[in-house]
Amino acid sequence: MDFSSLKDAMASKSYEKIADICDELMLQVSAQGIPYRDEWPHAIHLLGHIYVNDINSSRFLWKSIPSTIKESQPELVAAWKIGQRLWTRDYAGVYEAIRGFDWSEEARGLVSSFSELYTKRMFQLLMSAYSTISVRDTALFLGMNEEAATNYALQQGWTLDSSSQMLIVKKQPIVTEQKLDPSKLQRLTEYVFHLEH
Incomplete structure (x- = not known):
C-alpha cells in the first residue's frame, strides 16, 4: 500500500x-x-x-x-x-x-500541533463569550496552570484584576460594514436602467 x-x-x-x-x-x-x-x-x-x-x-x-x-x-x-x-x-x-x-x-507532532490549535480555539471562544473570567476558569479552558494561563492571556492583551483574580477580556475590534451612500445607489440604479433600455 x-x-x-x-x-x-x-x-x-x-x-x-x-x-x-x-x-x-x-x-x-x-x-x-x-x-x-x-x-x-x-x-x-x-x-x-x-x-x-x-x-x-x-x-x-x-x-x-x-x-x-x-x-x-x-x-x-x-x-x-x-x-x-x-x-x-x-x-x-x-x-x-x-x-x-x-x-x-x-503521532507526536500531529498531537502537539492539535493541542496548540485547540488552545487557540478555546481562547477565541473565551474571547467571544466573556468580558471577564476568573483565572481559574481560564486555566481550565486552556489546559494550563493558573500562572501559565494568566501569562498567556496577558500576552494577548487581556488585563488582570489581581484583587478579584479576574481577567478582563480584550475584545477584538468589531468590523462594521461600510454604509452605501444613497446617492451612489441612485446612480447605480440609473446606470443599470440605462443598460437594460
Missing part, C-alpha cells in the same frame, strides 16, 4: 490534509478489495479527523474499526479518548487525554 502522500503531509506538517488523504486511500483500497486493516495507520487517521474538528467522522471511523485492532493499538485508544472529550465538551479532559499518553514519534 502506498502511503507516500500521507508521509509527505506528515513531513510537511500539513496536518489539516491527513483526514482527507486517509479517507481517499481507504476508499481506493476498499474499492480494490485489498485488506488494509492490519497495516493501516488507524491512530493517525483518527487524529487527522480530530485535528480538523470533525468529531462526527471521528466517531464513525472509531465505530468501524474492529475491536481486535482497538485492543492491540493503545495509541488508537488514546486518540479516541481525545475524541470522546471533544464530543462531551470536556475541555480540561481534552488536555488530560493529550498529556495522558506517550505518543509515538509519528
Whole structure:
C-alpha cells in the first residue's frame, strides 16, 4: 500500500490534509478489495479527523474499526479518548487525554500541533463569550496552570484584576460594514436602467 502522500503531509506538517488523504486511500483500497486493516495507520487517521474538528467522522471511523485492532493499538485508544472529550465538551479532559499518553514519534507532532490549535480555539471562544473570567476558569479552558494561563492571556492583551483574580477580556475590534451612500445607489440604479433600455 502506498502511503507516500500521507508521509509527505506528515513531513510537511500539513496536518489539516491527513483526514482527507486517509479517507481517499481507504476508499481506493476498499474499492480494490485489498485488506488494509492490519497495516493501516488507524491512530493517525483518527487524529487527522480530530485535528480538523470533525468529531462526527471521528466517531464513525472509531465505530468501524474492529475491536481486535482497538485492543492491540493503545495509541488508537488514546486518540479516541481525545475524541470522546471533544464530543462531551470536556475541555480540561481534552488536555488530560493529550498529556495522558506517550505518543509515538509519528503521532507526536500531529498531537502537539492539535493541542496548540485547540488552545487557540478555546481562547477565541473565551474571547467571544466573556468580558471577564476568573483565572481559574481560564486555566481550565486552556489546559494550563493558573500562572501559565494568566501569562498567556496577558500576552494577548487581556488585563488582570489581581484583587478579584479576574481577567478582563480584550475584545477584538468589531468590523462594521461600510454604509452605501444613497446617492451612489441612485446612480447605480440609473446606470443599470440605462443598460437594460
